[in-house]
Amino acid sequence: MKKTSIVAVALCAAIAATTAMPVVPASAQEQIYVPLFTYRTGPFSGSGIPIAEGMHDYLEMLNQRDGGIGGVKLAIEECETGYDTKKGIECYESVKNKKPVVVNPWSTGITLPLIARASVDKVPVLSMAYGLSASAVGDVFPWVFNPPATYWDGLSMILSYIGGKEGGLEKLKGKTLGYIYLDAGFGKEPIPLFQQFAKDYGFNLKLYPVAATEMQNQSAQWLNVRRDRPDYMVLYGWGALNPTAIKEAARVNFPMDKFVSIWWPGEDDARSAGAAAKGFKMLNWHAVGADFPFIQDIKKHVTDKNLTQTDKTHIGALLYNRGVYNSMLIAEAIRTAQGLTGKKAVSGEDVRRGLESLDVSPARLKEIGMAGFTDPLKLTCSDHNGHLPAFMQEWDGAKWVKISDPIKPMMDKVGPLLADAAKEYVEKNTGWPKRTEACDKSS
Template sequence: MVRKLSTILATAIVASAFALPAKAQDSIYVPLFTYRTGPFSGSGIPIANGMRDYLTMLNERDGGIGGAKLILEECETGYDTKKGVECYEAVKGKNPVMINPWSTGITLPLIPRAAVDKIPILSMAYGLSASADGETFPWIFNPPNTYWDGLSMIIKYIGEQEGGLDKLKGKKIGYIYLDAGFGREPLPLFDQLARDLGFELKLYPVPADSMQNQSSQWLSVRRDRPDYMVLYGWGALNPTAVKEAAKINYPMEKFISIWWPGDDDMRSAGPGGKGFKTLNWHAVGTDFPALQDIQKLVVDKGLSQAPKNSVGEVLYNRGVYNSMLIAEGIRNAQKLTGKTVVTGEDVRRGLETLNIDEARLKELGLEGFAGPIKLTCTDHNGHRPAFMQQWDGEKWVKISEPIEPMADRVKPLLEAAARDYAEKSTGWPKRTEPCDKQS
């Protein structure tokens, strides 16, 4: 009996020894840093659902990417920088092909580690704006636009409302923001634009522990009477800001946000939020083949954590867009290297030569979902235009044509900021990574 058991055990061990490498050969490990808990979960949950569901759909529909199954693992950061770095340390030994920190605060300490550990960081439309400079930051990618691009688009839009940028002279623009890495990120550009265009900038920082108690900031707004208000908020800060704005009768059509407020935020803000505007660069809704595949193959099969009615909402689709970039980076890396199972180094090359044009978007089942995007060795962002959308009380409605960022004003500042970062970071390496041809 003992001999029989030993034989079975030995067979099992030998079988598993063969099975493990076979599994490893056919899989690619994609960790997802998410926050389904904590004070910022209101923003984190729909994004996490969208990200996970798109990649799950690829597994279900196509068996993964290029023959390699995607191994998805979430690490809960709670939007806490310390926990985010712990997540990074926990996953980096498992050969992740890329890290998506989903927090500017978490992104910043990971930037110096990425080149050392050979793991690319994808901070999609957040993080350090200057990391768009691929020469200085070969391992960091932040497509399709930076926070600085976003701010320049908002100012451009305000200029259009006033009849030209020159009309901003003498105007007052207020900036209410989460007093953290994310909210402080556009300040250098905001200061510069205020000097260049002659408007007065009023700052209203909101500490994280006052997100739900902003009456002081909005009293100051009432006193200062800015002509426009710009918002860079996250989590509970967004609905509270909209509620407080309504409370002091601030004209909602002059209250404009970066791209982060979601449907839940606006529902919490209540009827006073009607007219509030935000930037966006992708569609809402499910009228796209890829989204319908998600519904059919993931949501309907019970493989998603998303409530059915949340599929297609703005932050859910933001997560889908993020995962589309992940998937295309991996696919591109496979194409470049000829390998099925790619590494972080391969995916860095894949991202750097990303070229998602209209035809590719159609192949992906995302025609009309977002504009084309192309990254290069020097440009890790794309600096794509975004459009303005407005909350009509029930849903977001697109109200403008795409607004191009003010490249002439943003680019020199970005380059200077990148140089400054490299100079201040002792021993910052010069780029040695070769540049591949566009795929």
């Protein structure tokens, strides 16, 4: 028994010693610290791994090929969140003192607490096409950016695509649309807009919520789908929700070409349903595949030299390229910030300005080897989103195929909703600071 108490005391001492140890800032003087919040573990790792790989590899490639951005190396550090809000906040607190230039929470649950902290800690939040839609309003949320489109934009694009197939949105009258979604902030956000569309165009809207704990058991929802026979199904899912929904849709013989998703399913999600997934559609705003100069550079400078943990079969996959797109935004924002301030080692405040003045023109896309990869993006002080058009792509049984031209979001419907939501946020959060950050001329 004596031994046990010694063990206990020793362990307690060890715990105390390690927790008390101060966190030493890793970034040296001439480095730009870019923390990446990733999740390679946990229930969402299936989606999280390719994203993490893409984010890391693009920045690492810049380090290897160009020696960083503007001659300053990037200090890239991953922090594992496991898609868990607790750990996400822990990550944020641990990187905060190392002067991060931007954070990417990659989870709506982690984004929400950071929105309030961003302006206090002077760390811009880049929540790429997720998080709080209202944060697109830069006048209210100067420190939060969510390009290139919000979930409301996405829904309006999906509906205009469906309308186009039917020969006009008016033709939707009397039809039934089903909406299957993750029953959390992310999935519930589009509902008010969806209901408004239903009223305006006279279609019936059926809601099929899926609880986060029940993502892999959707038989009840799909039984209802079979009973209600909706003409179209719209999907807003993440993680295990997506493959399960596609599989269940195939099981109840729902016509796959009438099943349309927001931009989150990956190849594995569609592949899991086998041949039956053929015809499944989703929105996207960047190309899939590896036939781009920047990916060749990633291969040459990073993956072939084994400077990463990337599984080589992931390169060029949808979510890998999504991760790269995210890093491209970071890199371009840093470059813009360097141009604006004339400083080499930029700070979070500078990168916020860089994001506001972000202008990824067609010429610039060509320069960074992304011609044809995605559309140009321009952000301004008041528009932190861009509301970029996205295109529809279809699963042909083995890969994604682009099937439509870029579809513009219906800004006449989405715009007022965004303004209202931002106003409401300010009203509910009494003491929300008024924007004091000056606006740069170039934006």
